[in-house]
Amino acid sequence: MTREVTPESAGWGYSGLRVVDLPPGGTFHWDTGEDEVVVVPLAGSATVTADGDRADLAGRESVFAGPTDVAYVPRDSSLTLTGTPGGRFALATARARRRLPFRHVPLAQVRVELRGAGSCSRQVNNFATPDVLEADRLIACEVLTPGGNWSSYPPHKHDEERPGESVLEEIYYYEVAGGGMGYQRVYGTDERPIDILREVRSGDVVLIPHGWHGPSMAAPGYDLYYLNVMAGPGARSWLICDDPAHAWVRDTWAEQAIDPRLPFTPEGGSPAVDGGGR
Template identity: 70%
Template sequence: MTVITDLTPQHAGWTYSGLRIIALEPGETYTTDTGDTEVIVVPLSGGCEVSTGAGDRATLAGRASVFDGPTDVVYVPIGTTLTIVATGQLKLAITSARATNPKPFRYVPVAAVPVELRGAGNCSRQVHNFGVPDVLDADRIIACEVLTPGGNWSSYPPHKHDEERDGESVLEEIYYFEVAGGGPGYQRVYGTPERPIDVTTEVRSGEIVLVPYGWHGPSMAAPGYDLYYLNVMAGPGARAWLIRDDPEHAWIRGTWADQEIDPRLPFGKGNPA
């Protein structure tokens, strides 16, 4: 087994959100105790068998790559022994959030993953909503995937999830990136005069950007290089996105009604919900 990424809340300097990326050889086994975290197991490439100490079992068919459309996933609650056996060459994301309320183990088949084509024109992107509140019963974790054709912008207009309801909810957000063809992508995160942060960074496959608070976006796919990112979010308040666009750029949404969705979408086997 190879641990590619092991981002805990302690490493990130916050409280809730985490992400582990591992690679397994065919037949190799990975076992962990979820402890005080709930997790969603997301195959990035390949498939696996999942079981728990409580007797739950599921087979994840997975996919060839993140650009091959959505995947089936498994939700595993806190306080659970989790075992994963690779059925082939496997790269796997284990998204996590510190939680307090145990929820039922759940297998989400690929047919039950809503695929959304969001935006239009050069803001067109594809979203796999496998771990959002309307789809998955969980305590704190919110997770989804976004695929952006080369030359397009996603996570745009810039938006934020913090201080939406009298400051009660701050979602700690992780962006994990993969880029088709090994090219670059770009991500911006910025704050306010009261809470300054200003980062615009190049991202490559396997790299992560953390959003502790503030506005984030756009995520920019360089021409010729399709961009994928996995979002993992959690916070202390109600399990809700609470999305608010940057008022300076919110007008962009109003331009989409007169534009077509990028004809390169959907990726892979995705079907718009």
């Protein structure tokens, strides 16, 4: 089974996502066309091949079992995904101008950060951010939020030089531990109104074309995961701008400890600590 968001179905120009469920020994074929792709194992492992290149992805048991290795597949490729044990895989995509080389990003190169503090503590696994992976337009990472915490907070947006104009189209794909629920808030500016408060469960997607977004709320008792896929016409950069009405919250983190339930890693890990947003 394949679930997908394309630029055409989203009504924008760049970001896309496919979630593929593979049975044991199953295969998925796709001609990438104009899209560059990062293959992210959500559960299970697989082999990725494209025009003679190959990456054997070790993957993971689930998104809450720790970060994973990924594969970058360039535009104008014939991609095949083969799941020996089977599993679920996200294909984060962006419309690309350049055809860059196929690459395997091993687990050792994935940069894990703990951000925020107290009830705003969360974990960010950076596997396709500008400092980790060269891509043409695509930015992708995943955020894990312990139950009862808020992430993507303070609310923020991604502006270029003209205030209020977003340059990054965002897709949030969610999984929730234990069959629970979470909540996502998106709201606009006076010039570009948008108003979304949505309950999310495993497999749900929220599209963010513009505006302030956050918090992503993990209900008590249910850890929350989301895969963040971003792309746009401008520079491949976060360009994060906090909502001024709530930016003061960031200053309170210096007096709080990071949630001891973090990190979500097999060994406990020793990730970097960053007071940044997302």
